Amino acid sequence: MKNDLLLRALARQPTDSTPVWLMRQAGRYLPEYNATRAKAGSFLKLAKTPALAAEVALQPLTRFPLDAAILFSDILTVPDAMGLGLYFAEGEGPRFERPLRDEAAIARLAAPDPTVELRYVLDAVRETRSALGDRVPLIGFSGSPYTLACYMIEGSGSSDWRAVKEMLYARPDLLHRILAVNALAVTDYLNAQIEAGAQVVMLFDTWGGNLTAVQYEEFSLSYMRQVLSQVRKVPRIVFTKGGGGWLENIAASGCDAVGLDWTVDPSAARQRVGAKVALQGNLDPAVLCAPPSRVREEVRRVLDAFGTAPGHIFNLGHGITPHARVDAVEALIDEVRTYSRQLRAARV
Ligand code: CP3
Numbered sequence: 001m002k003n004d005l006l007l008r009a010l011a012r013q014p015t016d017s018t019p020v021w022l023m024r025q026a027g028r029y030l031p032e033y034n035a036t037r038a039k040a041g042s043f044l045k046l047a048k049t050p051a052l053a054a055e056v057a058l059q060p061l062t063r064f065p066l067d068a069a070i071l072f073s074d075i076l077t078v079p080d081a082m083g084l085g086l087y088f089a090e091g092e093g094p095r096f097e098r099p100l101r102d103e104a105a106i107a108r109l110a111a112p113d114p115t116v117e118l119r120y121v122l123d124a125v126r127e128t129r130s131a132l133g134d135r136v137p138l139i140g141f142s143g144s145p146y147t148l149a150c151y152m153i154e155g156s157g158s159s160d161w162r163a164v165k166e167m168l169y170a171r172p173d174l175l176h177r178i179l180a181v182n183a184l185a186v187t188d189y190l191n192a193q194i195e196a197g198a199q200v201v202m203l204f205d206t207w208g209g210n211l212t213a214v215q216y217e218e219f220s221l222s223y224m225r226q227v228l229s230q231v232r233k234v235p236r237i238v239f240t241k242g243g244g245g246w247l248e249n250i251a252a253s254g255c256d257a258v259g260l261d262w263t264v265d266p267s268a269a270r271q272r273v274g275a276k277v278a279l280q281g282n283l284d285p286a287v288l289c290a291p292p293s294r295v296r297e298e299v300r301r302v303l304d305a306f307g308t309a310p311g312h313i314f315n316l317g318h319g320i321t322p323h324a325r326v327d328a329v330e331a332l333i334d335e336v337r338t339y340s341r342q343l344r345a346a347r348v
Contacts, residue, residue, distance in 0.1 A: 003136045005067045010200065010235040010256045010278050012311035018303065018340035019067035020333055021139070023239075024319035025060040026072050029288075029326060032059050043088055047073050048120045054127035061136065063326075064333045068136050068200070071128060071193070073121050075143030075204055078185050079152045081117035082109060092156070099155030101163070106174050111185035114192035121189075122196040129197035140198025142189050144205035144240075145182035145227070146220035152178065161210055168219065175219065183223045187230045194232045202237040202259075203227065209242015209261075216246055221253060228254035237280055241318055244269075251277045262317030266305040278311035283332070285316040288324035292331035299335040308343050 001007065005019035027033055036056050040046035047053055057072040076094050080086035085097030100106055112118060129138055143151075151157070153164045153175075167175050190201050208220040220240070228236060238250055239259025250258050251273040260269055260281035269279060287298045299314075306312040314336045320329070 001134050001137065003067055006137050006200065006313060007235065009311055009313050010237075012275060012278055014310045016341060016344065017337050018306075018312055018314045020314040020336040021066050021068035021070065022060075022316055022320050022329070022332075023070075025066065025070065026056045027320060028322035029320060029324040029329070030059055030063070031326075032063075043074075044086070047077070047124075050120055050123035050127045053120075053124035054131050057124075057128045058131055061132075064330060065337065066136065066333065068139055069128060069132055070139040070202075071121070071125055071141060071198065073124060073141075075141070075148065075206075076151060077118060077121055078112070078142065078182075078189055079148055081112035081114075082152075082181075082185070084152060094151065095156045096152065099163075100152045100178060103174060106177055109178060109181045111181055111188060114189045118189060118192070122192055125193050125196035125198055137199040138197060139200045139202055139237075140190060140193035141202040141204060142186045142193075142227075144203045144208060144220060144238075145179045145186055145223035146211075147205050147207045148182050148186070149175065149178045150207045150210075152182075161207065168215065179219060179223050183226050187227050190227070190231045194234055198234070200235045200237065201231060202239065203255075205238065205240040205243070208240040213245060216240075216243070217249065221246070221249060225253045237313075239280070247272050257311075257313060259315070260317065264317075266302065266312075267307065270306070270309070275309070275311070278313060279306065280313040280315050282315070282317040285318050285320055285324070288316075288320065288328040288332070290325075290328065292325075292327050295328045295331045296335040296339075299332055300339050303336065303340055303343060308340075308347050314340075 005015050008015050009019045033056050037046050040052050053072040057069055061069055076086050087095055089095055150161055150164050203224055235256040237257040238255040241261050244264040247269055257278035257280050262282050262284040283302050287295055
């Protein structure tokens with residue numbers, strides 16, 4: 001591997017500079033992404049065409065000196081492969097034609113065979129790896145069992161996840177049945193991605209933060225722990241948005257790195273988890289709408305807060321938005337490189 005900064009940071013080994021990649025680094029803020037998406041016809045066609053998925057996964061690396069690539073796909077491909085019928089209504093985000101609402105459908109739910117129903121994702125992993133060569137590591141990913149369940153039950157994104165909460169309180173047995181199937185599906189899916197060439201894996205638990213502390217353990221973390229215990233031994237990152245209150249428990253789940261959203265104080269987080277895991281994050285994605293000089297200032301603030309101890313991976317506190325300025329992203333990456341080097345030089 002020519003650039004092993006990410007792998008070294010995940011192993012809590014010293015690096016000359018802090019590795020940086022961005023959640024959703026391939027996306028609509030890049031004009032070249034929009035052009036390829038237009039050529040494909042839709043986001044789903046893009047994600048389901050391995051050659052085009054590999055092309056857009058590499059676009060941000062062609063433009064910026066990033067330290068990792070991430071598979072171009074979506075977390076909702078797994079419920080789609082379970083037969084729920086994923087589609088994107090223009091301007092409305094993801095939806096399912098057949099959300100899980102009745103007991104019979106939940107009883108029938110089964111984990112897909114990723115080598116059959118998700119073959120296009122595995123082909124995208126292989127194509128992306130061969131296009132990347134050994135430049136930087138490739139991150140594979142999945143939604144967490146709970147976050148997938150949220151979309152599967154609700155049928156779309158939601159501000160209050162009412163259908164999910166209703167099931168959680170009235171029929172927790174049904175929710176547990178969905179989560180058990182999802183945990184099997186996610187385990188098989190990640191193992192298949194690793195076999196196809198993913199060198200690091202990440203669990204996106206975007207909605208775990210809508211639970212109480214007790215529920216988070218029962219409905220989200222315990223299933224992620226189960227997945228992690230059965231995934232092949234590559235470095236793994238767990239990100240629960242809104243999980244700042246439970247960092248100690250997440251750090252003990254069997255992951256190598258914990259993702260932090262922008263509400264978490266990095267130095268307090270480091271004190272709480274000790275040197276057991278690496279930390280990833282946590283610049284507010286909204287700052288990418290500001291001029292580059294403000295971005296540089298905020299990047300330095302985040303790097304200062306994490307300090308120079310090994311085991312920090314610079315990222316946003318959540319995915320990049322379509323409104324991000326390309327010059328702001330460029331400034332972010334450049335400032336991480338130059339300022340993190342300066343910090344290390346000042347220490348010796
Ligand atoms: O990070 C990367 O570059 C890899 C690609 C990636 C996408 N989705 C591509 C995508 C990853 C890692 C995801 C994960 C994902 N998808 C999550 C978890 C992370 C998070 O952001 O919380 C979630 C919750 C989803 C579900 C999803 N997919 C939503 C809510 C949306 C709509 C977003 C929007 O702004 O419309 C998507 C669509 C999606 N996934 C896009 C991309 C680039 C935009 C689709 C388009 O081009 O129109």
